[in-house]
Amino acid sequence: xxxxxxxxxxxxxxxNFEPPGFVTISPGKRCNLHCIGCYASSSSANAExxxxxxxxxxxxxxxxxxxxxxxxxSGGEPLMWRSxxxxxxxxxxxxxxxxxxxxxxxxxxxxxxxxxxxEVGNLTPAISVEGLEKETxxxxxxxxxxxxxxxxxxLRHYGVPFGISVTATKENADLVVSDEFIDxxxxxxxxxxxxxxxxxxxxxxxx
Numbered sequence: 001x002x003x004x005x006x007x008x009x010x011x012x013x014x015x016n017f018e019p020p021g022f023v024t025i026s027p028g029k030r031c032n033l034h035c036i037g038c039y040a041s042s043s044s045a046n047a048e049x050x051x052x053x054x055x056x057x058x059x060x061x062x063x064x065x066x067x068x069x070x071x072x073x074s075g076g077e078p079l080m081w082r083s084x085x086x087x088x089x090x091x092x093x094x095x096x097x098x099x100x101x102x103x104x105x106x107x108x109x110x111x112x113x114x115x116x117x118x119e120v121g122n123l124t125p126a127i128s129v130e131g132l133e134k135e136t137x138x139x140x141x142x143x144x145x146x147x148x149x150x151x152x153x154x155l156r157h158y159g160v161p162f163g164i165s166v167t168a169t170k171e172n173a174d175l176v177v178s179d180e181f182i183d184x185x186x187x188x189x190x191x192x193x194x195x196x197x198x199x200x201x202x203x204x205x206x207x
Contacts, residue, residue, distance in 0.1 A: 003067070004067065006067075007066060007067025008066045008067060010066075011065055011066040019062075019065065019066035019068070021070075022068060022070045022071060022072060023058065023062055023068070023071055023072070024071075024072040024073075024074050025050075025055055025058060025059075025071060025072070025073055025074070026073075026074045026075055026076065027049060027050045027055045027073065027075070027076075027078065027081045027083070027088070028047075028048070028049035028050065028075060028076045028078075028080065028081040028083075029047065029048055029049065029075065029076040030047055030049070030075075030076045030077065030080045030081070031075060031076045031077040031080065031105070032077055032080060032105070032107060032108065033077070033105050033107065033140055033141055033144065034141065035105075035139050035140045035141070036138075036139045037139075040075055040076040040077070049081060049083060050083070051083050051084060052083035052084040052085075052086045052090075052091070053084065055083075055091060056091060056094060056095070059071055059091070059095050059098055060095065063095070063097065063098060068098070069097060069098055069099055070098065070099050070100075070101075071098055071099075071100050071101075072100075072101050072102070072103070073088060073100055073101070073102035073103065073123075074102075074103050075103065075104075077104060077105055077108065078102045078103070078104055079102075079104055079108040079109070079113065080108070088100075088102060088123070089113070089116045089117065089120055089123060092120045092122050092123035093120045095122075096120075096122060098122065099122050099124070100122060100123040100124070101123075101124050101125075101126055101163075102123060102124070102125055102126065103126050103128065103165055104125045104126065104127055104128070105127070105128050105140065105144070105148075106125065106127035106128065106147065106148045106151040106152070107144060107147045107148070107151065109125065109127075109151035109154055109155060110151075110154060111154050111157070111158075113154075114151075114154035114155050114157065114158040114160055115158050117155070117158070117160045118158040118159055118160050124160070124161050124162060124163065125151075125155065125160070125162045125163070126162070126163045126164060126165040126193070126195060127148055127151060127152070127162060127163070127164050127165065128140070128164070128165045128166075128167070129145075129148060129164050129165070129166055130166070130167065130169075130172055130176075131166075131172040131175045131176055131181060132145070132175070132180070132181065132184060133145040133146070135171065135172045135175060136148065138171075149188065152188050152189075152190070156189060162190065163190060163193035163194060163195065164185065164190055164193075164194050164195070165194075165195045165197065166194065166195065166196050166197065167197050168196055168197065176196065
C-alpha cells in the first residue's frame with residue numbers, strides 16, 4: 001500500500017484528474033437469498049453476469065493504470081459467481097498484489113470455502129448482518145443468522161480476517177449501535193471492520 005501518491009502521479013498527469021481510490025465490481029446479480037429490499041435475485045431474469053476475463057481485466061487495469069491495490073466485490077452473492085470455469089476466489093489468486101473485500105451474506109462460507117480463502121490470503125469477507133438473530137432473520141430469511149455464525153466459526157478456524165456489513169434502517173438503527181450489538185461482534189471476534197450503511201444515500205463508517 002506504500003507509495004500510492006507516486007503510483008497515481010502518471011495517471012493524474014495524463015488525464016488531469018484523480019483516479020478513484022478504489023473500484024467496486026459486481027460480477028453477477030444472482031443470490032441464494034431473497035432479502036427484503038434487495039435488487040439481487042436468484043431468478044433467471046436477473047442472472048446477468050460479467051465474464052471472468054472482463055472482471056480480471058478491470059482489476060489488472062486499475063493496477064496498471066494508477067497502481068491500485070484494493071478492489072471491492074459486491075453482488076448479488078459473490079460466492080455464487082462462476083464464469084469460464086473460475087470463481088471469485090480464483091480471481092483473488094490470479095491477482096495476488098490486489099487486496100479484495102467482498103460483501104457476502106456468508107451462508108456459502110463452509111469449511112472448504114474458508115480453507116480456500118485462507119490459502120489465497122487476499123480476499124476478506126464482509127458479512128451482512130441486520131442486528132441480532134431476530135433482525136437478521138426477519139430481513140434475510142429464517143435460519144440465516146445461525147448460518148452466519150457458522151460461517152464466522154469457519155473463518156476463525158482457518159484464520160481468515162473478516163468483517164461485518166450492517167444496513168441501518170428505522171427498524172434496527174438503535175440496536176446496531178447499542179452495547180448489546182457491540183458485545184455480539186466481540187463474542188464472535190469480528191477482527192477486521194464493521195461497515196454501517198444507510199439505505200439512501202449510501203454511506204459507511206469503518207470502526
